Amino acid sequence: MNKILRISHLSKTYQSGFQALKDINLEISRGEIFALLGQNGAGKTTLISIICGIVNPSSGQVLVDGKNIIQDYREARSLIGLVPQELFTDSFETVWNTVCFSRGLYGKAPDPQLIEKTLKDLSLWDKRNNKIITLSGGMKRRLMIAKALSHEPKILFLDEPTAGVDVSLRKDMWDLVRDLKNTGTTVILTTHYIEEAEEMADRIGIIRNGELILVEEKLSLMKKLGKKELTLQLQHPLAVIPEALNIPGLTLSEDRTELIYTFDLNSKQIGIAELLQTLSRLGLGFKDLHTKQSSLEEIFVNLVNEGVTAHEA
Ligand SMILES: Nc1ncnc2c1ncn2[C@@H]1O[C@H](COP(=O)(O)OP(=O)(O)O)[C@@H](O)[C@H]1O
């Protein structure tokens, strides 16, 4: 089975009556890095908490590698590693013991070599005998990852892994996630940083008010990112676009005073110079010209703020 996670018709209404998730449908492939992007309160933690068995769903089904999170709870849970958004780590226990203990919780036999490798990968090896309470925030976060990886899960959930983490640590985290991908681990992370989703993910899902409004390959979102728009304010309104200007991407504004040229930085459309030459050859003067580039940020903000519902899940 190629899909490691299948979520179908998942909804959640909290006891307060608040509906935090609405009919979520999503499939995740093995080895994929998926970023769930959404503002605070969108429902990201609720979704992860349901998959990890911390919160009960109101309806719908979740299968982790074919195991139902309710009927086959223990099997499903043992396939999952979770690094929660809130860190509960003030303890007098040592780094080494904590990670070994986490592994034991899943009934796995001790494997000091694996723990050693994990701690080394996470730059925690030097701290193995330190008490957790002495660690910095960034180290605590890495320790949480070591704990989550201790039982060799197939899917790792990172809920806001870099919230409140400084820039250099954030980069380390990105490297770490890429390394995990190389070992075949599927990673699902939540974030409200677009940059982070852009940096790490193969696919991005955007969640708004409990609804998954868009799921798209990162690269195809990046293509949209490469779109540019050039607006030419004409000296005199045009009735129609002249034949010679019949080029893909060129449109006339509704009030006929502007020519708008949308072009893709990645494709071989005609260049701006060529367009301007044609205009001058046709004797079409313009008063002003400006360009605008759409960014993923803009796409995201539009999707989240406006009433767009592009269901693609
Ligand atoms: N136990 C709860 N009872 C009632 N409402 C909750 C509970 N937990 C979360 N919520 C609400 O559900 C919504 C989604 O929360 P959450 O999943 O934490 O969002 P995110 O992680 O995207 O910030 C929020 O409006 C939040 O206030």
Ligand SMILES: [Mg+2]
């Ligand atoms: Mg959250």
